[in-house]
Amino acid sequence: MQLVRGLQNLRSQHRGCVATIGNFDGVHRGHQAILKRLRERALELGVPSCVVIFEPQPREFFAPQTAPARLSRLRDKLEWLAAAGVDRVLCLAFNRRLRELSAAEFVQKVLVDGLGVRHLEVGDDFRFGCDRAGDFAFLSEAAQREGFTVEAARTVEIDGVRVSSTRVRQALASGDFAHAEQLLGRPFQISGRVLHGQKLGRQLDAPTANIQLKRCRVPLSGVYTVSIELQGRAWPGVANIGVRPSVAGDGSAHLEVHLLDFSGDLYGRRLTVVFHHKLRDEQRFASLDALRSAISADIVAAREYWAGVTFHHESGLK
Ligand SMILES: Cc1cc2nc3c(=O)[nH]c(=O)nc-3n(C[C@H](O)[C@H](O)[C@H](O)COP(=O)(O)O)c2cc1C
Ligand SMILES: Nc1ncnc2c1ncn2[C@@H]1O[C@H](COP(=O)(O)OP(=O)(O)OP(=O)(O)O)[C@@H](O)[C@H]1O
Incomplete structure (x- = not known):
């Protein structure tokens, strides 16, 4: 798996891929489902898969004192993304410049100009861009205009509740390691x-x-x-x-x-x-x-x- 740090390090050979975007903290079972789908789409289209992550994570940038504790540090996250068959990670520094990008600018700069994305896979509740204005409807429209496809993966639930990093943190805080393992897919x-x-x-x-x-x-x-x-x-x-x-x-x-x-x-x-x-x-x-x-x-x-x-x-x- 290749790690590209920052848009400035993207080269023309990186263009043309299937992509997904997010924090992927803990690379839990919900994330793993997206990554599986991403890999399938990459094989179908014959292009590499790319995961766009942020370091620090957005909430750590906005409120370092109150941001949730991390389930995974960058090194572990990269290891688990590699284990899920991801070909490339684009790690973007979340800073003032990035936070000010509108959803439209993010699509243009990162997905279209930077990655030449052919297909985007996201969770059904995914939002991005300044003030989280970019939702699935927004992405579908942009995709049609720019000539890529976008798919919302089905929510992964356990016992009728969405798997989330927050839920893993709660399980850990209450010492319920069996439940944390169920959510993470590993201890x-x-x-x-x-x-x-x-x-x-x-x-x-x-x-x-x-x-x-x-x-x-x-x-x-x-x-x-x-x-x-x-x-x-x-x-x-x-x-x-x-x-x-x-x-x-x-x-x-x-x-x-x-x-x-x-x-x-x-x-x-x-x-x-x-x-x-x-x-x-x-x-x-x-x-x-x-x-x-x-x-x-x-x-x-x-x-x-x-x-x-x-x-x-x-x-x-x-
Ligand atoms: C099993 C275990 C339990 C511990 N429990 C406490 C504790 O309840 N309160 C505390 O102040 N330190 C606790 N410590 C930390 C000790 O204070 C610490 O190991 C000791 O300061 C040695 O630190 P050092 O390795 O930096 O020399 C615990 C350490 C271990 C290994
Ligand atoms: N349980 C789930 N089922 C399906 N997709 C998910 C699930 N949890 C997260 N995703 C998706 O994974 C991608 C990356 O997730 P990211 O970690 O950024 O989001 P998140 O919703 O904040 O996760 P979490 O709530 O677990 O912190 C996003 O597209 C998100 O929608």
Whole structure:
């Protein structure tokens, strides 16, 4: 899959494709249905498929403090789009210039001049352009004028309710990982590189790998039973996501995982944390001793959760 960053990097060979536009946060089952249809149309027309996404996402541009937490960072999103068979992603910086484009200008600049779109696939509620004025009726008219086709994919529902990123966030916030998995079509996970922490974990009898969250806000907080994927192997573990109120911190959210029965150096490695079960909320403890006891109880609970499950790994890393 090819990534093109910005309209200025589109070349004449990129013209002629089938396209869809959106945030695709989490690449959930609703998104996957659109992507499947997109791939079918690409094969029928013999042209590549292209997904137009925005970074930051529009709501992060308009209201960075109150925008919903991200289900996926750009890297994960790209991985899942590639897995869905997308040939090309056009990633547009959502900035003042882009927000001021009218729906008609967006169609002309991005879809017609930029991509030479042959077919556009969208969800039935899709809206775009300044003040979200571009809806399906608008697109159909533009399509007729410019000589491309447009189709509204059927809404994907589970239990009679539309699958949406908001619904996934709600499932995660309430610790309902089975429902989140149903909506996403895969378990909820966060990937990232292991950074150096404050090295307090060892004093707490629980060395932890600190996963870089960059500036992304995360849709969950608390202590969880997790599994960790690392170099194609899975490990059982326990994780904390939060601001760590018991130790002096910078107020930003951290994701830390303690791998059960693991010895080895994880610094700099990229790992994936898969969430299975919420154990408790994060708490402020009055002393490190109290925090140490709570963490050791979490580890016992995680062991119980994983009792009977075999993880195929050796006790360290090469
Ligand atoms: C299973 C687990 C549960 C945790 N629970 C809490 C908690 O409830 N409150 C808190 O302030 N920190 C909690 N922490 C975070 C610890 O404060 C943190 O691991 C410690 O500060 C070590 O940080 P470091 O790796 O940066 O040295 C938890 C960590 C783990 C691994
Ligand atoms: N459940 C669904 N069924 C069908 N299409 C969907 C569904 N959810 C989103 N889409 C479509 O996927 C495309 C990209 O979605 P995007 O993430 O921008 O929209 P969205 O409606 O804001 O998603 P969400 O509500 O999940 O955040 C859009 O065309 C949108 O209409």
